[in-house]
Amino acid sequence: MPISVLVVDDSAMARKMLIKSLPPDWDIEIRQACNGEEAIAAYRQGRADVIFLDLNMPGIDGYGVLETLQAEDLNCFVIVVSADVQPQARERVMKLGAIAFVQKPVDAAKLEPVLREYGVVV
Amino acid sequence: MSLNLLTEEQNEALQEIANIGMGRAGRSIAGVFDEFVELSVPRVREAGLDRLPAAVADLIPDETLTAVRQGFFGRVRGEAIVVFGITGCRDLAGLMGYGSALEDCEEDELLLDVSNVIVSACLGGIAEQLNADVCFSAPSVLASHVPPAGLFDRTSAAPADTGALIVEVNFRLERHSFACSLLMMLPADSMGAIRRALDDFLANF
Structure with a gap:
């Protein structure tokens, strides 16, 4: 069965860049969300084994999504993808249960080691 | 009012690139x-030269504005202008631990420093992602505490076909926040160069 991948970013451009950077031979079903609310809804419907999550979004931001998911047992891998390069941003999301913090601009070389480390891609 | 300097897709790409910057x-x-x-x-x-004061007044509703300019050169050349409202100036002074009454020279120095950081990070980041080298002139104060209409009197040397891309900048710190706007003034040939660079960038996706 394909893995459900959820790409969350308010920028359509950023979502495109991320999807383009995913391993080409990865058996996945991709869904997109353009804000935190949509992301949480998709997670609750069980449509997110792996979430690529932007931090700075209008409405519920990436931190808010992580807090909600953590309160609901966080039954998925969350990889934060952000333009925020402050070390504190990384610390905050790792505390909230993200498995990795990838700096924008994202590319395949940045994503692959993370996906391999967690065995989501073999 | 949009001038259609950039297509929707180009604007979206620039926005994400500016976000990274x-x-x-x-x-x-x-x-x-x-x-x-x-x-x-x-x-x-985006705004044309004639609409610029109105566009800036829209973003920063303060009665008086202070602006710092910095030229940039390379494949894309033009002028970056960082505009602060009087509120933004006060917020910044508060952040630096100054009292409300800043000496003019202290305020200028503070605004020059902050502008330089914003311009070099933002434009430097944009140039890097568009594979274009860019260098900057030293920042200087364009106008201090003038009404929006007075701000651009001194840019009258800019060619009439200059277009401006306006990037809204808001930084919120735990105890304070400040807002300013970054204007990228681009003569027509540079606007063409930035469009081509954005199209090259978009072709990757």
């Missing part, structure tokens, strides 16, 4: 104030 600016600002900076998503708007 502002992330770097945020880190530098965090270093200056030793505090975590909350970033906002920068929106990119």
Whole structure:
């Protein structure tokens, strides 16, 4: 069965860049969300084994999504993808249960080691 | 009012590229104030020279504005102008631990420093992602505490076909926040260069 991948970013451009950077031979079903609310809804419907999550979004931001998911047992891998390069941003999301913090601009070389480390891609 | 300087797709690409640039600016600002900076998503708007004062007044509703200019050169050349409202100036002074009454020279120095960080991080980041080298002139104060209409009197040397891309900048720190706008003034040939660079960038996706 394909893995459900959820790409969350308010920028359509950023979502495109991320999807383009995913391993080409990865058996996945991709869904997109353009804000935190949509992301949480998709997670609750069980449509997110792996979430690529932007931090700075209008409405519920990436931190808010992580807090909600953590309160609901966080039954998925969350990889934060952000333009925020402050070390504190990384610390905050790792505390909230993200498995990795990838700096924008994202590319395949940045994503692959993370996906391999967690065995989501073999 | 949109001039259609950029297509919707080009605007979206520039916005995401500016977002990455502002992330770097945020880190530098965090270093200056030793505090975590909350970033906002920068929106990119456009305006012609004639509409610029109105567009700026729209974004910064303060009665008087102060602006710092900095030239940039390379494949894309033009002038970057960072505009602060009087509120933004006061907020910044508060952040630096100054009282409300800043000496003019202290205020200028502060604004020059902050502008330099924003311009080099944002434009440097944009240039890097568009594979274009860019260098900057030293920042200087364009106008201090003038009404919006007076701000651009001194840019009258700019060619009439100059277009401006306006990037909204908001940084929120734990105890304070400040907002300013970054204007990228681009003569027509540079606007063409930035369009081509954005198209090259978009062709990757």
